[in-house]
Structure formats: structure tokens, C-alpha cells
Amino acid sequence: MKKLGVLIVLCCGMTAFAQKSMEKDFSAIEDKVIEWRRYFHEHPELSNREFETAEKIADHLKSLGIEVQTGVAHTGVVGVLKGNKPGKVVALRADMDALPVTERNDLPFKSNVTSEYLGSEVGVMHACGHDTHIAILMGVAEVLSKNKDKIKGTVKFIFQPAEEGAPPGEEGGAALMIKEGVLQNPDVDAIFGLHINSQTPVGMIRYKSGGTMAAAQRFVINVKGKQSHGSQPWSGVDPILISAKIIDGLQTIISREMNLTNEAAVITVGKITSGVRNNIIPESAEIVGTIRTLDYDMQEQLNRRMKEMVSSIAEAYRGEATTEIASGTAITYNNPELVSQMIPTMEAVAGKENVVVAKAVTGAEDFSFYQEKVPGFFFFLGGMTPGTTESYPHHTPDFRIDDSGLLLGVKTLTAMSLDYLNSDKTPRLENQPKG
Ligand SMILES: [Zn+2]
Ligand SMILES: [Zn+2]
8 A cells, every 4th residue: 555655656756747847838838729729620621531630730740840641541640759768659649520510609710611421511510529639639749849858759649530430431530540550660559549528627537447438330130021911911921010029129138138237238229111101011121220338248248149139039920130230349448557557647637636537438439449459548538618517418519618628638648648658567458358
């Protein structure tokens, strides 16, 4: 117990020292970060179309003397900053894409941008707050580039397109960045990322060790029956009735078979298609939905039982059914060793009382793909005006972020990078539980 106390004091002491000597850099950067954020907010671009966003980021990194690679995974920008001393490599990731949402507020930097999306004209808005992520990471790059003497190793800045998903028929996002080698040359030892949160007050950080955001899997069930006249069901096999039984059965996997005291799990049917008119029992039905899990053993069990149950139910009613489950997004899994290594740093920056453990969420993040390759830590940063009670959720027209919360993001990612690189500890993927 005593030993632990000493360790924490030593660790925080180092952070506090580094932070103090950089305080002037932090206060000098806040106005710029807010200005960048407002610029990106006013000029949002959809997934895989972040052309001007990428150009502005690349110009900034180049102006700092950072080695820059552009056009990674379409519009991605990667910067490599080498410290004065050799050492490990830490990556910091910001996503850059906006959403097809029409902004509804009276902000002076409100977006009036429209664009074509899946054949229709839509409003475009940074309705998930990725504008803040870009601005924060540009700020971290500027502060760190002025403090190369404190960097033992290398910092890789990853500005990633299409976190919200590439348009149909296109590849994109974290998976494509990895495929194009973003975690290599130099090889990344650990990765950090954050997400602004409209429901967490400014000044606060929320995190969870282990499974923090869910794996998302899309599924399609095809039910085959036998067409007949609606007046003579006995001469056919009704795929609509079978679908009803299947949908009912799927929810019992959640309620009767998943150990929900371990982690949450969700099956949602979002679409069902069958039939053409009132007096025809159709030949087939299609059920489409999403699965959310936070534990790979539970995911494996759920996937297996879905397939077994779907075909057994169909068979019981004289039909046939197949289940296809796409691999989807992985679990955003925070390496427990890395998390416990970094918590003292976060507490030193934000104040112990402002770093709180959060519950897992059933939303998904493609940051998870980096965490499958290297140990990673993804956390949430407060963006809600302190003292307010009303805050709108992400992906909605009224969504807004209080940008007084951004400086804490800059400070935290900067301190985490320095402390990670200066520490002898290097958590490894092979030491983490399956995930
Ligand atoms: Zn989003
Ligand atoms: Zn997001």
C-alpha cells in the first residue's frame, strides 16, 4: 500500500513538472484550438470527403516542421514527430468526418453546408464533435513540436477519415488506415484517442478499463417459406409468422442466455421486409438488425445461439432460415495495464475528482480496430457547459459542444504521450484478456 503511494507520487510529480514548464504553451494554444474548432465546425465534410479539412491539417503540421503523409485511406493525414531522444512510439488519433445532419441553432459558426449523400441533398454538420477532436490534436502537435527536448521517442498523429462509416461501396476509416500501414514505420507501441461528450461537463474525463464501447455486427436473416393463397395457409409455409417467432426468440437469447451481470448485450431488429399484398402468403422474408456486445466470449455465444435458434425455429414451422452475421466493428477494448499506467497522469492534469470511471456504452467506435493491433486507451472528454441541465445527444441537429472544454483534451493527450514515452513500462497486447 505504502509502496503504491510512493509510486503514484513519483509518477504525478514528473507529470506536474513537465506540465508546469509547458503551461505557457498551453495557455498560448487555447485560443487557436477554439478558432480551429469553429472553422472546422463551419466547414464540415462527410466521410471519405474530408478534402479541405485534410489540407488545413497537413498545412498546420508542415508549418510545425512535422513530417507529413497525406492521402492515407483516401483523405487521412499522418504526422510523425521525433523527439530529441530515441524511444518508443505513441500514436494519437483524431477522426475528421461530419454527418448528414442539418444544424439547428444560432451559433455564429453554425454550418450552412449542404452536400449530396446517397443521391439526395442533405445538410452537413459536425454533429458528433469530430471538429473538436481535430482541433485538439492540432493543438497537441503544436505544443509537442515546441517541446521536442521532453520527448523520448516518437509521436505519430493520426487524422482519420470516415469514422462514421464509408459510403456504400467504399472502404474507409480505421480499418483502411491500418491496411495502408498507419501502425507501421515507425511501429506504434500504444495508441490514445478521445471522444468529446455532450453529456459530460467541461473539465471532466470519463473512462472504463476493458470493454468500453460495443462491437457492432450487422445481421441478415433470410426466411424461406412456401407461397400460397392467403385464404389457404395450410397449403403453404408462412415466412411472416416464422419471422415473428424468430424475432421473439432472438430476444430470449439476451434475456435468458446472456450473463448480463458480466456485460450488456443487445439484439435489435431494425428492418423486416416481406410480402406484396393482403391475400398472398409470400415466399420469403428478410430480417435485418444489429448486435452489440462488450465481451468476445459473449459475442461468440450469442452469434452461435442466433444461428442455431433461427434455423431451429424455421424448421419447427416447416420453413428454412439462414443467418449471416458480418464481422463489423470490434470492441473498443482499453488495455487494463495501459489504463492503470495512465490514470495518475490524467488525474494530475484534470484533478483526481474529475477523472471518473464510466459505464460501458453500447455505441461503437472504429478506434477499436487499432486496439486489436496495439494496446490502446480511448476515453471521453467533457463538452457540456457546466451548470447546464440541457444537453443534446450526438448525431442530432441541436447537438452542441462548449469549447471551453477543449484545452483539457490538449493537456491530457500531451501529458499522456510524454509520460508514456518516458516510462519504462510497455504494456503488450498478448498480456491483455481476449479482446
Ligand atoms: Zn458519431
Ligand atoms: Zn464520433
